Amino acid sequence: MSPRCEAAPDSQVEVRLPRVLAELAGCDRKICVTGVTVEEALADLVRRHAALGLHLFDDTGALRRHVLCFRNEVAVQSRAELGQSLSAGDRLTLVNSVAGG
Amino acid sequence: MNATVLVGTQKGALVLRSDESRARWQRSPLLLKGWLVTSFAQDVSGRTYAGVTHDVWGATVMASDDLENWTQLEGAPRYPSDARGNPAHNRIIGAMDPMEQFSPGGRHVDQIWKLYCSGDTLYAGVSEAGIFRSDDRGKSWRPLRGIDQHPDRDSFGPGFGGLCAHSILIDEQDPQRIWVGISSAGLFRSDDGGETFVSKNEGVDSSGEGYCVHSVAHDPTHPDVIYRQDHRGVYRTDDGGDSWELIENGLPQSELSDGRRCSFGFPIDVDTRTDSAFIVPMAGDSFRFPHEGRLAVYRTEDHGNSWQGFAEGLPTDCYANVLRGAMATDGGDPCGVYFGTTAGSVFGSADRAETWQSLASNLPKVLAVEAFPSR
Numbered sequence: 001m002s003p004r005c006e007a008a009p010d011s012q013v014e015v016r017l018p019r020v021l022a023e024l025a026g027c028d029r030k031i032c033v034t035g036v037t038v039e040e041a042l043a044d045l046v047r048r049h050a051a052l053g054l055h056l057f058d059d060t061g062a063l064r065r066h067v068l069c070f071r072n073e074v075a076v077q078s079r080a081e082l083g084q085s086l087s088a089g090d091r092l093t094l095v096n097s098v099a100g101g
Numbered sequence: 102m103n104a105t106v107l108v109g110t111q112k113g114a115l116v117l118r119s120d121e122s123r124a125r126w127q128r129s130p131l132l133l134k135g136w137l138v139t140s141f142a143q144d145v146s147g148r149t150y151a152g153v154t155h156d157v158w159g160a161t162v163m164a165s166d167d168l169e170n171w172t173q174l175e176g177a178p179r180y181p182s183d184a185r186g187n188p189a190h191n192r193i194i195g196a197m198d199p200m201e202q203f204s205p206g207g208r209h210v211d212q213i214w215k216l217y218c219s220g221d222t223l224y225a226g227v228s229e230a231g232i233f234r235s236d237d238r239g240k241s242w243r244p245l246r247g248i249d250q251h252p253d254r255d256s257f258g259p260g261f262g263g264l265c266a267h268s269i270l271i272d273e274q275d276p277q278r279i280w281v282g283i284s285s286a287g288l289f290r291s292d293d294g295g296e297t298f299v300s301k302n303e304g305v306d307s308s309g310e311g312y313c314v315h316s317v318a319h320d321p322t323h324p325d326v327i328y329r330q331d332h333r334g335v336y337r338t339d340d341g342g343d344s345w346e347l348i349e350n351g352l353p354q355s356e357l358s359d360g361r362r363c364s365f366g367f368p369i370d371v372d373t374r375t376d377s378a379f380i381v382p383m384a385g386d387s388f389r390f391p392h393e394g395r396l397a398v399y400r401t402e403d404h405g406n407s408w409q410g411f412a413e414g415l416p417t418d419c420y421a422n423v424l425r426g427a428m429a430t431d432g433g434d435p436c437g438v439y440f441g442t443t444a445g446s447v448f449g450s451a452d453r454a455e456t457w458q459s460l461a462s463n464l465p466k467v468l469a470v471e472a473f474p475s476r
Binding site: 019020021023024025026050051054055058059060061064066067096097 | 134135136155158161180181182209
């Protein structure tokens with residue numbers, strides 16, 4: 001099991017980024033952020049690394065259509081689910097959907 | 102002169118640096134990995150900008166002061182969330198969008214087709230077609246009103262790649278005068294810094310695709326003389342676009358899909374020292390590869406009254422295209438000319454296109470080439 005955010009206050013969770021975005025933002029692929037919901041955690045991610053904002057969210061503020069966000073192993077399926085509560089030690093994983101041969 | 106050539110591909114960028122003779126070249130590792138690198142520009146300070154995009158993560162502009170370390174600009178060209186999209190562009194982007202990124206009805210920046218530096222101002226030509234301007238090195242951007250709110254915008258017809266603003270020319274003596282090429286709405290000129298744009302296509306064949314301008318080039322110090330490679334031929338204007346004349350004497354003719362014969366191709370560029378122009382003819386819109394597979398660059402030294410082809414050092418079995426942004430000149434004396442193909446080859450000439458050498462091969466599809474004197 002990979003290490004999570006250590007000595008985390010209750011509201012800290014780990015976000016994992018795809019390599020292409022981590023390199024663009026000049027940050028680690030694993031980042032500790034703060035938030036009591038998925039939406040708040042992603043907002044904190046963008047506060048810490050503003051360059052990520054336009055790549056994660058579209059012009060309306062929604063997650064880009066083929067940006068996938070997993071809370072632990074479960075996909076966050078809709079904009080409403082961004083409001084779900086997080087628990088200390090949760091992990092959010094952001095990936096791009098992949099298609100083709 | 103030492104030259105630096107930037108190559109943007111479908112999966113990243115390369116930097117090629119020459120020695121004084123421009124005969125020997127060194128190549129960087131692949132930079133900006135994973136991004137489509139679609140355009141480059143360099144400002145007076147030597148800062149280089151790259152337009153990049155990704156099917157999922159979207160389009161933005163990167164900057165570098167050393168061509169090794171790239172940082173995303175603080176701001177990026179983006180339309181307001183309530184901007185209405187061009188209906189035909191939305192149909193095309195929707196149909197060719199395997200990732201279903203497309204949001205019907207809206208107007209989005211899906212690619213940075215052209216970057217252009219004029220003094221301290223950075224311009225970006227994008228699709229859906231628009232020109233954005235930044236006066237603070239990319240922290241903030243605003244669309245030029247004359248394209249953004251053009252009265253005919255809804256009826257602009259897109260090319261196969263969508264409705265894209267891919268060419269920008271600026272009169273360096275009077276930066277209020279701006280030319281913008283949009284496929285396939287044609288060339289537009291503003292005389293008021295972008296507040297209004299007027300169609301400038303008189304004399305150009307518009308049958309079929311509309312005014313399908315592929316690329317334009319001029320010497321910024323003689324801005325009214327503009328060379329133009331269109332879907333339907335090669336043209337020149339001497340009056341800033343008020344009238345155009347076909348200039349194909351000596352160029353190979355190809356047959357278009359509707360039977361018309363003309364010189365078809367995509368990029369055009371100029372040597373400002375000699376006022377020469379360069380093109381890469383292709384065998385018509387059905388094939389989009391060189392005539393008989395023989396890759397050649399054609400040059401005019403008399404404003405298009407005659408053209409001469411050069412192929413020494415270029416392949417004779419090439420069935421790839423050269424895209425509109427994938428050719429550049431380096432401003433040297435003599436002028437260096439460079440281009441890349443959709444098959445991932447890059448060629449360079451240090452003698453105004455007369456002889457060529459391979460600079461790189463086996464790259465992803467080449468989308469953009471830019472060249473500068475090395476600093």
